[in-house]
Amino acid sequence: MKLVLYSGGSEEENFFLNQKALELTEVKSPKITLIPSSSYDAEDDYRFFVEEFSMFGVQRFMLFCVDIPYTKTVLHEALNSDLIFLGGGNTFYFLKHLKKAGMFKHFTKFLERGGVLCGLSAGAIVLTPHVHTASFPHFDRDENPWDMKNLSAMRVVNFEFFPHYKNSKRYDAELLHHSKKSKLPLYACADGGGIVIEGEQITFIGKTHQFYQGKKLTVSSYLA
Amino acid sequence: MSENKSMGNTKLKESRPLKEITKDNFDYPKFREIDGSHPLKKMVPEAVVEYQVRTRHGGQVAFFNFELAKEIGLITETHSHDLTKELKDEILNTFSLVIINEFDQMNNFNFPKEDIRPNTYMATRYLQLQHPCKKGTTSGDGRSIWNGQITNKGKSYDVSSCGTGATKLSPACNINKKFYQTGDPTVSYGCGYSEKDEGLSSLFFSEVLAKNGLETERVLAIIEFSKGLAINVRVHSNLLRPSHMFNHLKQNNLPTLKRMVDYYIDRQVKNKVWKNLPSDPLSVYDYFLMRIVETFAQMSASFEDHYIFCWLDWDGDNILMDGGIIDYGSVRQFGLYHHEYRYDDVQRWSTSIKEQKLKARYIVQTFAQIVDYIKNEKKKSIDDFKNHHALQLFDKRFFDFKNQNILTKIGFNGKIANSLLENHRKEVEEFRNDFTYFEMAKSVKGPQKVPDGINWNAIFCMRDIMRELPQLFLSRGMSSTIKNSEFLDIIKSSYATKADLKRSLRRDLKIKSFQKNYLKLINLASKRFKETPEKILLNVSMRSSIINKYDRVTGDSITTIVGKVMSRKPKLTAEEISIILKEFTEYQNLNPDKERKPSNFETEKEQSHLVKGMLQIVREYRDGI
Numbered sequence: 001m002k003l004v005l006y007s008g009g010s011e012e013e014n015f016f017l018n019q020k021a022l023e024l025t026e027v028k029s030p031k032i033t034l035i036p037s038s039s040y041d042a043e044d045d046y047r048f049f050v051e052e053f054s055m056f057g058v059q060r061f062m063l064f065c066v067d068i069p070y071t072k073t074v075l076h077e078a079l080n081s082d083l084i085f086l087g088g089g090n091t092f093y094f095l096k097h098l099k100k101a102g103m104f105k106h107f108t109k110f111l112e113r114g115g116v117l118c119g120l121s122a123g124a125i126v127l128t129p130h131v132h133t134a135s136f137p138h139f140d141r142d143e144n145p146w147d148m149k150n151l152s153a154m155r156v157v158n159f160e161f162f163p164h165y166k167n168s169k170r171y172d173a174e175l176l177h178h179s180k181k182s183k184l185p186l187y188a189c190a191d192g193g194g195i196v197i198e199g200e201q202i203t204f205i206g207k208t209h210q211f212y213q214g215k216k217l218t219v220s221s222y223l224a
Numbered sequence: 225m226s227e228n229k230s231m232g233n234t235k236l237k238e239s240r241p242l243k244e245i246t247k248d249n250f251d252y253p254k255f256r257e258i259d260g261s262h263p264l265k266k267m268v269p270e271a272v273v274e275y276q277v278r279t280r281h282g283g284q285v286a287f288f289n290f291e292l293a294k295e296i297g298l299i300t301e302t303h304s305h306d307l308t309k310e311l312k313d314e315i316l317n318t319f320s321l322v323i324i325n326e327f328d329q330m331n332n333f334n335f336p337k338e339d340i341r342p343n344t345y346m347a348t349r350y351l352q353l354q355h356p357c358k359k360g361t362t363s364g365d366g367r368s369i370w371n372g373q374i375t376n377k378g379k380s381y382d383v384s385s386c387g388t389g390a391t392k393l394s395p396a397c398n399i400n401k402k403f404y405q406t407g408d409p410t411v412s413y414g415c416g417y418s419e420k421d422e423g424l425s426s427l428f429f430s431e432v433l434a435k436n437g438l439e440t441e442r443v444l445a446i447i448e449f450s451k452g453l454a455i456n457v458r459v460h461s462n463l464l465r466p467s468h469m470f471n472h473l474k475q476n477n478l479p480t481l482k483r484m485v486d487y488y489i490d491r492q493v494k495n496k497v498w499k500n501l502p503s504d505p506l507s508v509y510d511y512f513l514m515r516i517v518e519t520f521a522q523m524s525a526s527f528e529d530h531y532i533f534c535w536l537d538w539d540g541d542n543i544l545m546d547g548g549i550i551d552y553g554s555v556r557q558f559g560l561y562h563h564e565y566r567y568d569d570v571q572r573w574s575t576s577i578k579e580q581k582l583k584a585r586y587i588v589q590t591f592a593q594i595v596d597y598i599k600n601e602k603k604k605s606i607d608d609f610k611n612h613h614a615l616q617l618f619d620k621r622f623f624d625f626k627n628q629n630i631l632t633k634i635g636f637n638g639k640i641a642n643s644l645l646e647n648h649r650k651e652v653e654e655f656r657n658d659f660t661y662f663e664m665a666k667s668v669k670g671p672q673k674v675p676d677g678i679n680w681n682a683i684f685c686m687r688d689i690m691r692e693l694p695q696l697f698l699s700r701g702m703s704s705t706i707k708n709s710e711f712l713d714i715i716k717s718s719y720a721t722k723a724d725l726k727r728s729l730r731r732d733l734k735i736k737s738f739q740k741n742y743l744k745l746i747n748l749a750s751k752r753f754k755e756t757p758e759k760i761l762l763n764v765s766m767r768s769s770i771i772n773k774y775d776r777v778t779g780d781s782i783t784t785i786v787g788k789v790m791s792r793k794p795k796l797t798a799e800e801i802s803i804i805l806k807e808f809t810e811y812q813n814l815n816p817d818k819e820r821k822p823s824n825f826e827t828e829k830e831q832s833h834l835v836k837g838m839l840q841i842v843r844e845y846r847d848g849i
Contacts, residue, residue, distance in 0.1 A: 031699055039774065039775075040811065040836075041811065043766070043770040044820045044821070046766060047820060048820075059758045060698050060699055061695075062699055063769055065774070068843065071692075071714050073692075073706075073714055074692055074695075074696075074714065077695070077696055077700070145833065
């Protein structure tokens with residue numbers, strides 16, 4: 001299983017994660033697909049996605065939106081990629097449409113055949129067992145106007161992920177509070193940081209903090 | 225009914241001077257320029273009917289177009305987008321007007337002197353096919369007046385308002401041979417009022433089309449009154465229509481016709497739209513004709529390729545001289561090429577979208593007649609111009625623009641498109657023919673009734689195949705092909721039935737030809753610009769994803785959206801409509817070259833819930849009419 005979870009941030013900040021993700025494909029000329037969280041203005045995201053990965057010599061790109069009708073042909077082609085990148089945005093909206101489209105079972109098969117699945121922010125959260133981390137902190141959380149109750153997600157990893165983390169008291173207060181109720185460890189990454197999983201191996205990029213059972217730990221990073 | 229060609233009223237009512245510029249309205253001096261004065265009144269007085277106007281009370285500003293107001297210099301560029309009390313007052317003072325018409329005069333209605341404005345405002349005369357008189361002696365602005373002209377940075381703009389009272393130029397007035405009181409409930413259009421939903425439809429539609437580079441009138445303000453009535457104020461750099469000239473031609477009135485044409489030419493020159501005119505006075509008319517050819521060839525190709533239905537006809541109404549769209553009442557944008565759709569106007573069927581080219585061509589033919597008439601001072605029959613060189617040029621330019629449009633739809637940038645047009649016209653046309661084959665395909669169900677007319681559904685969505693094809697070639701490699709079943713899977717619209725998707729030898733061959741000719745153009749561009757075909761394809765793919773966006777507005781979606789805005793509780797304020805409009809039109813801006821914000825693929829989209837609801841409507845109606 002090859003996974004890359006991005007916190008967020010700029011092209012420069014994510015250079016190393018991008019490079020690592022492409023290396024994991026083990027393909028000289030990989031085919032990569034962006035699945036944005038929403039089709040609204042997805043074309044803009046696509047353009048910048050292409051620019052970001054073109055600098056590594058990637059030439060084969062696809063844009064695939066799950067919240068608008070698509071054909072089997074295009075779905076099949078997207079799943080035939082070497083790398084799928086799940087974009088950021090509103091986690092609840094993204095989850096709703098990924099579930100509606102039955103994408104998780106497709107992603108499972110994609111991972112089984114050796115594909116690299118990447119997710120940034122919301123795209124990373126949906127890979128975890130549930131998307132509770134999108135609901136806090138209260139000052140920076142995703143709206144859930146659809147009032148989604150079932151927040152279970154892909155469960156491809158057995159930890160929670162918290163993107164855009166800022167090492168501050170007000171973030172820590174909410175994360176610690178949450179960790180007391182959760183049975184899973186929560187990894188919080190600042191922008192530019194993330195987690196790379198290759199088979200049994202997990203690598204933390206940038207300074208990562210673990211929140212577990214009311215305690216905060218700093219995880220040694222691969223590239224601090 | 226007596227016909228007074230120069231004035232609408234025989235006896236002017238006494239008025240009091242407008243309030244002096246005080247501290248309250250000092251900030252908006254440009255509004256003062258919009259006072260009914262317009263050069264056309266002096267240049268071609270026979271072309272207008274002047275009315276005295278009075279203040280119409282009880283209006284509220286439902287919308288004000290800040291961007292447009294800045295563009296025309298009505299407010300300063302640094303003005304906030306807040307509708308202050310002072311600004312509201314200024315808008316109402318300038319535009320909340322109603323004419324004192326013939327009915328008012330005949331019945332000796334007395335209006336308060338302080339409500340009567342010192343200047344007259346004009347309703348213009350033009351040809352309209354729905355009038356009994358086919359020469360345009362009685363037709364024109366039936367419920368509009370021109371508020372005036374405003375100049376900013378060397379460019380002048382016409383400002384007119386719809387819903388300002390019943391003029392004697394309305395069809396109702398002339399068919400029933402009586403003057404109507406403004407607001408008479410027994411006639412709809414003829415009562416001289418317009419409605420808020422008309423203004424909002426025009427607003428949303430025109431702003432989307434303007435964002436996408438089409439010439440159109442734009443809505444400056446909407447002033448609403450009780451019972452859904454409104455005054456809709458519109459602006460364009462020149463609001464003259466071909467029909468403003470055709471009436472004088474039909475009436476054999478050479479002096480007026482010549483002055484009208486001269487006025488238009490002079491205006492285009494002053495606005496720097498036309499440059500380098502010939503010095504020989506008579507050659508100026510040939511130049512005028514060539515510009516008309518260019519404009520109408522481009523406009524009709526563009527309407528056809530954007531699926532814009534605009535009821536063009538021999539009268540030269542419903543379109544501006546510069547090819548701009550006016551009167552959104554019958555304008556639509558289709559999601560597919562519904563080339564059999566016809567609007568049912570009770571007494572007649574409209575033209576269809578593919579007949580628009582013929583009507584535009586006929587308008588050009590009429591202009592050829594006009595130019596000959598002016599130059600030789602003798603009017604020949606319109607039939608004498610059937611083979612005029614202007615029409616041959618129109619045909620050529622029409623297909624030039626069609627070729628340009630297809631290359632744009634593919635996603636080529638201007639540089640590549642121009643190179644292909646110059647050097648590979650044959651290959652471009654071969655692809656366009658394949659494209660047209662699918663675009664024209666209709667349902668086996670045959671003609672169907674639709675709420676406002678008749679249609680024979682188109683079945684293929686060309687935007688979908690143009691968006692997905694480059695991605696598939698990129699993904700699979702350029703030597704691969706898209707299977708026939710896959711091609712049909714992508715291109716089929718919601719209108720396509722199982723029977724419509726039946727395979728045939730011809731269709732299979734066309735699918736192959738479509739792909740072959742598409743890749744041929746990619747390879748030609750690659751060779752010419754010394755880039756790999758994959759790189760060209762990638763660029764095309766990115767541009768095409770914007771140009772051929774999944775959800776693009778249609779006429780039905782605009783109607784539904786306006787209904788949603790109108791029924792919103794609590795009512796949306798003018799500022800809220802402005803914000804929503806901006807978000808909506810930004811989303812519908814399909815220009816791949818527009819400036820884009822850097823993304824980290826997670827920008828929290830800012831659309832308000834209402835805009836999201838609107839975009840959902842656009843999606844639902846995306847294949848429709």
